[in-house]
Amino acid sequence: MHFWDQHKAITRYYEILMSSVCEKYQLKHLEYDILMFLHNNPQYRTAADIVRVRKSTKSHVSTSLKTLEDRGFIAKKTDPVNKKHIELDLLEPANEIVRDGLLAQRQFAEQMLRGLTPEDIAVCKRVFQQVCSNAEACIKQKG
DSSP states (O other): OHHHHHHHHHHHHHHHHHHHHHHHHTOOHHHHHHHHHHHHOTTOOSHHHHHHHHTOOHHHHHHHHHHHHHTTSEEEEEOSSOTTOEEEEEOGGGHHHHHHHHHHHHHHHHHHSTTOOHHHHHHHHHHHHHHHHHHHHHHHHHO
């Protein structure tokens, strides 16, 4: 089926837009992804959330978080009751990166959805969500 090959063009274009932000701020892609994830998903505040939701590996997330913390983009806050629960907060120096990232994401969305009606977009979202749910179910079933 062509879709499985053609979707790579969508991903590639997003990577091109993202790469310009990464280069500007000297970030690795996962570092950028983590900053944008934390900004766009305030309900997810831990490294475990990033690993679970983004399907990233623990070691890569851990390494990226250390770099982001060292560069002053995030702070780790330990829960006083549960010392194992560490929340992540974006710091002010990350604001400019997030702003540029949001512009890139907006540009991507506008260009990818150009010519689609709101109804078309709603159908695409519903179908894509179903495909993703099916994939998750298959992954759980296989192991």
